[in-house]
Amino acid sequence: MRRETKKTFFISGTDTDVGKTLVAAGLLYAASAKGLTTAAIKPVAAGCEQTEDGLRNSDALMLQEAATLKLSYQQINSVALQPAIAPHIAAEEAGQRLQATRITGFCRGVLMQGADFTVIEGAGGWRVPLNGRETVADxxxxxxxxxxxxVAMKLGCINHALLTAEAIRRDGLPLAGWVANRVDAQMSRFEENLATLQSLLPAPLLGVVPHLENPDPQLAANHLDIEPLLSAS
Structure with missing residues (x-):
């Protein structure tokens, strides 16, 4: 069933390499399964490879494949940086300056396409710098x-998750939901940690993604419930 209200969500993580892209693409597949048109944006990507078509990032390509709205690579990833390092450092080395206003301009261009469900994936965690005064949060x-x-489910995840959620709230944005991604298959007291997060995070748990040797967003989609996102005002 199609929904009249367009939904857009910013996908952040408790750290880098926590599975943001896996979850973001999984959310796209879950939304598509409900008959929604979907779009994806990864405005800033470090760790790109040089190809005959230019710099390409594997995460951005995964999102491009998952979305039903077929956009050009440049629309999805407007800032492509080659070194797999902090974006502001990579940009400085490339003679660029990242600016939140310019990046959001690119994002708005995609949002104007009018997809029912759009995800914007951040770079690293919530406070990753863009320049000397702005961060990805901006x-x-x-x-x-x-x-x-x-939330990357591993030792230390509770502290990381609560601090990030606190920062999001202080920045005036709603935490629409959270996803537990089991990055550590051998995590001790997994269920107890999950229960603690459920009791302390002020947002619905959208799903628990099991440890996947070969991360597959279509498999991840099977473990995600997007209804709380669609029903939120």
């Missing part, structure tokens, strides 16, 4: 976008 703030937090 992209979400300027767009006034609800946030979905991906």
């Amino acid at each position: 992209i979400a703030i300027e767009l006034n976008t609800p946030v979905v937090l991906v």
Whole structure:
């Protein structure tokens, strides 16, 4: 069933390499399964490879494949940086300056395409710098976008998740939901940690993604419930 209200969510994580892209693409597949048109944006990507078509990022390509709205690579990933390092450092080395206003302009261009369900994936965690005074969070703030937090389930995840959720709230944005991604298959007391997060995070748990040797967003989609996102005002 098609929904009249367009939904956009900013996908953040408790750290880098927590599975943001896996979850973001999984959310796209879950939305598509409900008959919604979908779009994806990864405005800033470090760790790109040089190809005959230019710099390409594997995460951005995964999102491009998952979305029903077929956009050009440049629309999905407007800032492509080659070194797999902090984006502001990679940009400085490339003679560029990242600016939140410019990046959000690219995002708005995609949002104007009118997909039912759009995800904007951040780079690293919530406070990753863009320059000397702005962070990735400023992209979400300027767009006034609800946030979905991906929590890497491993030792230390409770502290990381609660601090990130606190920062999101202090920045004036709603935490629309969170996803537990089991990055550590051998995590001790997994269920107890999950229960603690459920009791302390002020947002619905959208799903628990099991440890996947070969991360597959279509498999991840089977473990995600997007109804709380679709029903939120």
